């Protein structure tokens with residue numbers, strides 16, 4: 071079999087790329103290790119930057135997002151004794167969209183299946199061959215049979231634990247990593263959100279975040295030790311801890327209920343360079359991870375797809391090789407800014423186990439500066455709604 075682009079991974083990165091290529095008349099095949107139901111069962115990101123919203127529209131998959139998503143013009147930041155708002159609309163003239171990653175992925179699967187685009191599920195042993203030559207190909211096994219797809223290019227959209235990154239020899243790769251000494255325990259509950267906007271709360275007991283998916287579905291997180299497991303936390307223990315970390319008036323109106331999903335995510339910053347090796351391109355979590363504070367994971371995956379989509383379009387439609395040659399450089403320039411912002415927000419709002427009294431004063435001073443300084447608020451707003459591509 072032959073196609074123009076083999077896409078490894080049917081998460082948001084791979085699916086978005088496949089839909090954009092399809093609209094441009096460029097053929098691709100998506101190889102996904104799991105089933106569609108499994109991919110859709112993973113509860114992850116909830117906030118879309120303007121750039122991601124624009125890509126969903128460009129890919130022709132925005133109808134439900136535009137009808138059901140919620141536009142947020144600002145967010146609340148809370149500390150022990152003060153709550154203040156970062157006004158995205160005033161500082162940037164734009165906003166973010168609350169629309170869950172599960173819904174994004176569902177819309178992309180539905181569109182791809184409706185258009186008859188190829189997705190192979192439950193692939194095993196995906197292997198990339200000869201990406202440094204003009205004739206790369208990918209082999210994989212489904213149902214006990216080995217298959218081969220010859221192609222022009224390969225997009226490695228297979229997440230942090232995929233095969234694509236490791237195909238680039240260790241002698242070529244440079245990896246940068248920071249592991250944080252805590253995780254986030256997240257729950258989903260069929261209760262109305264505590265506020266119209268998100269609340270990022272910094273407290274002596276640790277960080278907490280109040281988020282949402284829609285008017286009847288809330289998403290809440292509390293910082294927890296890495297040694298905790300979801301089973302260590304009853305729903306009651308979670309709600310009690312959340313209430314202690316958020317402003318009193320929010321705690322009083324919080325509606326609690328049974329959790330319908332509960333999971334712990336460790337926090338990590340990670341980048342691999344370069345993001346391209348011959349005809350193989352890395353996109354999204356395959357190339358970089360951010361701690362979730364500031365909601366940059368999915369959005370940074372989307373910006374990679376923007377650069378790769380335009381590179382492939384320019385190659386196939388205009389015969390220009392510049393985008394292909396400069397993919398890694400362009401994607402990484404924006405990735406590092408998202409890494410900086412996520413690291414900054416994580417450092418600003420979490421309780422660190424080894425924090426000295428001086429470190430604590432620095433956190434408090436930085437928060438007070440942000441509360442009182444318009445320029446600092448503008449810088450935060452610009453990063454939160456998403457830097458330009």
Ligand code: FAD
Nearest residue numbers: 079081082083103114115228229232354355365366367368
């Ligand atoms: P993935 O979503 O990881 O998709 C990769 C796909 O490739 C998967 O479907 C996988 O099954 C498939 N795959 C892997 N290996 C192979 C293989 N060998 N062959 C074929 N297929 C393969 N971001 C935020 O902004 N906010 C959040 O709140 C947030 N919460 C998160 C919580 C968790 C637990 C995790 C893990 C991530 C979270 N993120 C969050 C990050 C965000 O979800 C990711 O950045 C986003 O999913 C990246 O998309 P992706 O398509 O690059 O990778």
Ligand code: DHB
Nearest residue numbers: 115116281362363364365
């Ligand atoms: C969500 C997650 C985040 O990391 C964040 O900064 C904002 C919202 C969420 O899951 O809703």
